[in-house]
Amino acid sequence: MTPTPGSTTTRATDEPPPTAAPPEADSVSSEKFVTLTAHEMQVPISVLSWNMGRLNRVLGTVSERPDVRRILDRLLEANVRLTTLVEDLLNLAKLHEGAFRVYLRPIQLTEVARRCLKTLEREAERRGVVLTWSWDQAQIPLTRGDPNRLSEVITNLVSNGVKYTPRGGRVAISIRSSSELAPPTVPIPAGKTRTGKYLLVSVEDTGMGIPNDEQPKVFQQFFRGRKAFASAEGGTGLGLYLVRRMVEQHGGAVWFVSREGYGSTFFFTLPVAEPYPEGAEATKSA
Amino acid sequence: MTPLLGAQKRVLVVEDEEALLSTLCDELEESGFTVEPAVTGEEALRKIREKPLDGIILDLLLPGGMDGLGVLAQLKESEQTKDIPVVILSNIGDDEKVREALDQGADAYFVKTRYSLEDLIERLRLLFQQKPAPPAQRISP
Ligand SMILES: Nc1ncnc2c1ncn2[C@@H]1O[C@H](COP(=O)(O)OP(=O)(O)OP(=O)(O)O)[C@@H](O)[C@H]1O
Ligand SMILES: [Mg+2]
Numbered sequence: 001m002t003p004t005p006g007s008t009t010t011r012a013t014d015e016p017p018p019t020a021a022p023p024e025a026d027s028v029s030s031e032k033f034v035t036l037t038a039h040e041m042q043v044p045i046s047v048l049s050w051n052m053g054r055l056n057r058v059l060g061t062v063s064e065r066p067d068v069r070r071i072l073d074r075l076l077e078a079n080v081r082l083t084t085l086v087e088d089l090l091n092l093a094k095l096h097e098g099a100f101r102v103y104l105r106p107i108q109l110t111e112v113a114r115r116c117l118k119t120l121e122r123e124a125e126r127r128g129v130v131l132t133w134s135w136d137q138a139q140i141p142l143t144r145g146d147p148n149r150l151s152e153v154i155t156n157l158v159s160n161g162v163k164y165t166p167r168g169g170r171v172a173i174s175i176r177s178s179s180e181l182a183p184p185t186v187p188i189p190a191g192k193t194r195t196g197k198y199l200l201v202s203v204e205d206t207g208m209g210i211p212n213d214e215q216p217k218v219f220q221q222f223f224r225g226r227k228a229f230a231s232a233e234g235g236t237g238l239g240l241y242l243v244r245r246m247v248e249q250h251g252g253a254v255w256f257v258s259r260e261g262y263g264s265t266f267f268f269t270l271p272v273a274e275p276y277p278e279g280a281e282a283t284k285s286a
Numbered sequence: 287m288t289p290l291l292g293a294q295k296r297v298l299v300v301e302d303e304e305a306l307l308s309t310l311c312d313e314l315e316e317s318g319f320t321v322e323p324a325v326t327g328e329e330a331l332r333k334i335r336e337k338p339l340d341g342i343i344l345d346l347l348l349p350g351g352m353d354g355l356g357v358l359a360q361l362k363e364s365e366q367t368k369d370i371p372v373v374i375l376s377n378i379g380d381d382e383k384v385r386e387a388l389d390q391g392a393d394a395y396f397v398k399t400r401y402s403l404e405d406l407i408e409r410l411r412l413l414f415q416q417k418p419a420p421p422a423q424r425i426s427p
Binding site: 035039042043045046047049050051053054057083086087090091093094101103115119148151152 | 303305306309310312313377378379381384385388395396397398399400402403404405
């Protein structure tokens with residue numbers, strides 16, 4: 001048995017679509033209950049996070065006490081986790097209904113990224129992981145995207161990087177232009193051309209990496225790696241599955257390279273916005 | 287009277303959840319906006335007709351006869367109000383309604399759980415700056 005040298009590339013689309021078993025009557029109603037409850041939970045969660053953000057700004061500036069800082073950090077972190085869990089649940093419910101939507105319009109991806117990273121920075125710091133980002137604003141064209149969805153994509157990838165990187169490690173995000181949807185090693189859907197104008201986002205970490213035998217599975221629903229599962233890290237294994245669905249709905253691709261013990265880099269691409277909106281889009285421009 | 291830089295902008299906040307409404311109002315006031323709260327579609331329309339507004343933050347699900355989409359439709363029908371920037375506040379799962387609101391001319395949408403209040407207010411400021419474009423800034427050939 002020879003270990004695979006170096007890193008391997010795995011594409012996001014090589015798994016067959018999940019085949020759902022016909023749901024039984026009470027599994028349908030319990031799914032509905034979960035969806036309804038998750039939906040209702042958005043109100044108290046928003047109240048919590050908006051007020052916690054405010055409290056953080058108020059107390060953070062008046063109190064020098066380290067214990068206050070720690071309490072705030074824990075609250076903020078728990079709230080981010082709670083929010084993510086509920087979002088994942090609702091997104092999953094939407095996917096099951098087949099009603100998952102993205103609203104594409106020209107946006108500045110760097111703005112979305114900046115906002116996500118600002119939120120995640122504190123969490124990284126608390127874990128002793130250095131979070132850095134770099135892009136040349138002048139070189140980044142507008143992309144077609146849904147800022148709400150793309151912020152979920154970025155948050156998922158970066159929080160994985162932070163979660164699966166031990167103290168002392170680094171997570172680096174970059175955004176740049178690219179002339180291909182995905183590199184030649186990554187298969188793309190039939191009928192799609194590989195070349196075009198894209199933005200390429202990469203999230204690179206110096207963390208634990210993904211073992212070769214697990215690499216083909218990470219985009220599957222509910223898949224969690226052995227180490228992730230055994231660790232104290234919470235998670236449902238939905239993050240990357242949703243990332244893939246969202247990126248593909250934007251007309252982009254997602255893939256990664258990883259080497260166990262050394263780290264992982266996740267990539268995704270998004271089509272650059274046409275300079276002149278056509279068709280239905282034109283009606284929206286005043 | 288020429289509007290001063292940083293003149294107070296009047297914003298209508300339409301949200302039926304009391305805790306969310308008061309949080310939003312507090313924060314907006316703190317950031318220098320003048321805030322008009324409304325908890326139903328009917329109340330929102332009344333306030334829209336009462337005084338000129340610089341922007342509207344609109345929840346989609348509202349109690350009573352008129353929801354956010356109804357308010358938006360009425361807003362877009364009148365010459366006086368059709369250009370007021372509208373930011374939709376939505377929840378995950380409101381996809382259909384969000385689509386409709388954007389089609390009807392809403393300017394942006396925010397998923398409540400995804401945005402911090404700071405971000406929301408920052409976006410609001412940008413929106414106010416963009417609209418309406420002062421004629422002096424048009425590039426002439
Ligand atoms: N940056 C990474 N480094 C190492 N392993 C990773 C990384 N990202 C993902 N993985 C592996 O892929 C698995 C699936 O990731 P995914 O984000 O879908 O789920 P999760 O992080 O376990 O849970 P959550 O639903 O909270 O995101 C993880 O459990 C982990 O084993
Ligand atoms: Mg994850």
